[in-house]
Amino acid sequence: MREYLVRLVQMHESFRKAELQALADVSGVEMHIIKYEEDSPFCVIGLPSDKAAHAMISRSILSQGIYELWGHGRNYNALHASIKNLSPSKWNAYHETPFRFTLDSFRGSRTPTEQRDIVESFSYLEFAGPIRMKEADVSFRVFEDYDHEAPEPKYLYMGRFISGSGRHAKTMYDLKKRHYISTTSMDAELALLTANIALAAPGKFFFDPFMGTGGFPIACSHFGAITCGSDIDGRSIRGTGGSARKGQMGKKDVEGNFRQYGLEERYLGGFVSDLTNTPLRITTPCGNEQNGGYLDGIICDPPYGIREGLKVLGSREKLGDKERATHHDRCKEPTYIPPKRPYSFIAMLDDILAFAASTLVDGGRLSMWMPTANDEDIELVIPTHPCLEIVSVCVQPFNKWSRRLLTYRRLSDSEVSQDSLHMTKKEYETGIKADELNGFRRKYFEGFKEFQKLRLETATGRRVSDESTELEKTSN
Template sequence: MEYLVRLIQIHETFRKPELEALAELVSVGLEIVYYHDSSPFCIIRLPSPAAARALITRSILSAGIYELWGSGTDYASLHVSVRTRTAAFWPSYKTTSFRFTLDGFQGKRSTATQRALIESFSYMGFDGPILMNGAELQLCVFEEYALRAPGAAVEEPRQLYLGRFITASGRAAVTKYDLKKRAYISTTSMDAELALVTANLALAAPGKLMYDPFVGTGGFPLACAHFGAMAIGSDIDGRSIRGKNGMGVISNFVQYRLLGNYGDCFVADLTNTPMREGRWLDGIVCDPPYGVREGLKVLGNKDGKGTEAVYVDGKLAHLPKGSMLTSVLLHDKRQDGFVPPKRPYSFEAMLDDILEFASVMLVDDARLSMWMPTANDEDIELAIPTHPCLEIVSVCVQAFNKWSRRLLTYRRIPDSEVDSTAVQQRREYSSGIHANDLNSFRRKYFEGFKVPNGDTQSNGAPLP
């Protein structure tokens, strides 16, 4: 059976991957019959209405799903399609309550015209009561108009559909988790919509353990917890986890009554993780720091020295003075405790390390969903990192002014399918000294993304 998905006309490159991810998550066969980034209407084939409900109920980038009753380029062809496809259905709904609505994209009709168009379907012979709320049968006429210049006359729609409403999507979660309503955020918190989409692409679900190695204020773990997963995270800066004034990452889980899905957070960086090596994570979601505001750092010294334990007055220097560890954990007063040394770190090496970490930690077919910045110019964009143990599932792009960021989703390939020779030949990144030497995106950002002829493009996008 064919179904019509009413998509949201935003983040267009994310919509199809989300549908495909949800189909995999709920184990339903999905065939995409028609999809285009410029259209909010997607036609798919599914085995049953139950499969349609399972697919769409947690979708973020759609409004709902409809059983497709007909389509055409004008109302004459639409009526022919409806009669051909659904005449056998009409007796089942003859006495049920029903409702007709009209949904126009890039065009609209007057109330009188809408009424006339709806009445043109009277041949279906529905005699039940008309209910605007709670009707058993809800039919919607969808009109899609061609894009036109501002002020131009509205022409007739170029495509028409009639659909029977099956169920709404899970898009209401975007409002629920809006950053304006959230207890604890920072200037770098990912907006709720894209955090939820990231969790969908990573296949977050009940019974799964999801991990964010750059947890910040906890937006991704919170999104994963919304979908029933157990969420954990870490960050090199413990202050972002602990927060201040009694508000921290845990506050958001308390606010949304998801504390049972919060597995805790800890302080660490990816290159010095205390996590036990093994294939036990069901998913990794992250937005790594881009190193634009300041160069990227990891634990360690530039010269490689000073790794031995340091004692001051016979006490370990990394412990707080007065042996009151809680004074550091609760108040983060740097003068009370040891500040671990950090060394410059390559952004490209960080991406490489994330892939390596995912290959070591993810179970078979588990996913890594990772954000990555790039320039909009094809000649200077950053290459998508690869790993022999990981297969690229999708690449979604959110464009700004002169730069973009991509959501890269990978699948952990079973060991039996991995090219062992490619794993052995995997290249390692060398260390550098200066932040710009290590981070080509940072360098290009502050150079204004120079194009090949030497001109400089202005960059009005916000700092990542």
């Protein structure tokens, strides 16, 4: 094992280790994390070779690049001593090579004079090749890691550049440049990151049961996967504007998004469905002797039901024979909109896991976004299934709530405990109103009210009643 330094980006910190491990898994690379801190963008890992380092980092979204680590220390004297101790056997290979030497200061800065003095302090490496700041054959970089407003760095690294990351893809797929989006389209960076953690890759088949305008399938197809999706609202798939078949201008739809990026050959299409009424083949339940799964990955951002209640296809009331016959005739009409009935939020999460357990291949992954509150009394329990193992839980915090990316691995039947298969049937929330069927939605608004009340009491220094006019104004 050789040591490498990954220059991470300092954002989405709880996702970074999960992505690194997923990149190692999808590349078939053995990796060990040697040093990692959430407050720092510098991560030291162990890898077998430069080739493995390139294969792993080339599709990373939350890193800038990877470097062969030549030395490290708490100050420049310690850094120079480390380089002279760890890497002298590597120096001669670059003696006559055109090179460049740069400085990366995280949360700190150096004047041009200071930068020059730092670079010249490495003259003992005796690089005699020409200096080329552009198109150099080999690049070296010194990394300084500062605490906030500290005058001197707390730690230093020096390394040889191996490979850049795939972070440029977030700009390529930027929603501002996309052909067709909606108000719920997932940010391109997070969609690509989710596809990485789900192990999207060439030769794999991925499905999104809540595809909307196709953000997740596009991200998976970017990494080489064959994709398809469904949505309960056919309008989001069909899009708006003219007819693509007739060549009319102005047509905006999911298929057009794939054409925009040259990915149409990796898109099988989308269809109108919900998870409880899917036309996809459901295999035998987990725990049988052989898994008949066919999906390599399921990646989705289910509706949270905050702005409006969750619904699935179906009538609110049981239909008689005459009514059923009427619906059967009407469904053939072009303007027909199928009826929908209320749906429990917790039941939806469990249905997603059950669907994944019945359709994923052994080792296949489900990556699902799920909301939760920052208040422990409101936080939702992570759903589980006996045939699915939780791989990682990543959190994106907001003001008073967060959302988590939950990633599961489909266990082989030999790994499933037979005792765990005999689960007690759950009792889900019942009712016809959104709040009755969605505990998160109900607690979300209750928590918001209490949060505003507490903030107002803190600001005014006096107790505020629930009926206070001031509280109502603040909540609005």
